[in-house]
Amino acid sequence: MQLPANLRSALDELFEQTNPSELEKASNRLTRRYRDEVLDGKMHISDKNAALGYIAARFPATYGAVYSALDEVADICPSFLPSSQLDVGAGPGTAVFAASRIFPSLEKAMLVEQSNDIIAIGKELFSRLITEKDSDIFAVKAGELPRETSSATGFQYAFSTNWQKADISTLSGEKLPKADLVTASYVLDELQEKTQDFLVDRLWEKTVGVLLLVEPGTPAGFKRLMRQRQRLLEQSAHILAPCPHELTCPVQSPDWCHFSVRVERSRMHKLAKQAVVPFEDEKYCYLAVSEKKPDVQYCRILSRPQRSSGRINISLCLPNGEKNTEISTKKNKKLYSLMRRVEWGSRVEKIKP
Ligand SMILES: C[S@@+](CC[C@H](N)C(=O)[O-])C[C@H]1O[C@@H](n2cnc3c(N)ncnc32)[C@H](O)[C@@H]1O
Structure with missing residues (x-):
């Protein structure tokens, strides 16, 4: 899988003024924190270098994972034509970039994220792909959240983004809009278990069509999704993918259910990862649920x-x-x-x- 050409050139432009050795250092630090699933109360993406390191080292892979999962959702539910998306722990908006490619019907997205540095980069990326225009899209009551809204057209079609800087671990559901597509990609692993439950409950309340959770393709990522699978089934959700049933999962430890997507590496991506091979295989787990049962058996x-x-x-x-x-x-x-x-x-x- 390759990032779309316009996204690749937006990334290249972003990295033109970046110091390669700083980028490499930041990427290594970030990769270590993600690999060890460090939960020390500090933000992984704590400054601009870390944000750029994320884009170089992780963005192509998380894009590939979300794209593949959403592609599956679109295939299973061809009648699902979302016009709105809510993405939490949005980072640079990876899941929104991916969703907008799969679902040309999307018109607007709210992206909730705590790091100003990654928000700034996400906004820059979107603005390189779309033309700015003023308008408010999601109706959030004034004063409830620090608002940062940007709207745009020209992203193949009219498309508006609304960035909210907020902590998703304490965010009340009233402050989030309902959306056709709700996404949380590579986010649960940054939260304590109780907070994961709290967040997924809020997200399910806000889901009009499909809720997609994506996690690293590790035993720990799988375990987190299995917990949410059970909890969501108890709340009357139906599984669209990857499970072809809603019974007990037959994949038992030490095995875990995960998938893989091959992602092409750009020059910056290779540099950030000190890699020689021009691609990497991203392993991921995902869970897509909806209120409606899928029509297909598979x-x-x-x-x-x-x-x-x-x-x-x-x-x-x-x-x-x-x-x-x-x-x-x-x-x-x-x-x-x-x-x-x-x-x-x-x-x-x-x-x-
Ligand atoms: C691994 S990144 C994933 C970013 C993006 N979803 C993707 O798939 O590329 C996790 C993101 O969640 C954000 N995050 C973690 N905890 C958060 C919190 N409590 N509130 C808001 N954002 C949070 C981080 O700042 C980071 O940008």
Whole structure:
């Protein structure tokens, strides 16, 4: 996956005036904090360098993960045409950039974020892609939040962003608008468990169409989503993806359900990560829920298909709540040819031997 060309050039322009060694240092520091899931009360993105480090080291990967998850949602619910998005822990607006590519129907987004430095970069990125215009889009009662609103057109279509600098761990639901699409990507891992619960409850209350949670593809990320899966099911949510059922998850520790997206690395991305390889594989977990049950029944491919000469092994999550390994050989031409085309994370509608 590649970032869209206009986003890539906006990033290149952003990095033109950046000191590469400062960027590398900031990226390394940030990567360590994320990897160790440090929760010490300090913001990971604590200054401008950290914000630029985030853009260089993490933005392409989190964009890829959110894009892939939303692509799946769009595929499962072709009638879902959101016009509004609420994105919390928005960072530079990664999930909004991704959603706007998948859903051209989107007209407006509210982005809630605590770091002024990443907000400034997000605004700059949006302004490089869209033309500024004055207007208020989301109705938030005056005085409830420090307001920073920018609206725009020209982002392929009319599109407005409304940035709110706020702490999502204490934000009252009344201060958030309802939205067709609600997203929290790579955010829960920065919050204590109680706060995760508080936030997800608020987000579910605000969801008119789809709520998407994305987390790092680690056992800890999976565990966080499993907790929210259970809690959301108890609140009458229905799972759109990745689970093909709402029964107990058959993926048990030490295994964990996660997916992977290959993201192309830019020069800055390589520099920030001291990498030579021109791509990276971002592992992610996600959960998309809605009030409505999806119309389709499917099986989910849980890992990279193992292909050897004349034989393909595929691990599947089934609609009956079981996990199964499907083995197909050239003897069954139809199944074999279907299995040759599927990938880790994709859906297969029906598996018939
Ligand atoms: C890993 S970044 C993810 C950014 C973006 N969602 C993405 O996918 O690229 C997590 C973001 O959540 C923000 N965040 C963490 N705790 C927060 C809080 N209590 N209130 C508001 N934002 C918060 C951080 O400042 C950071 O920008």
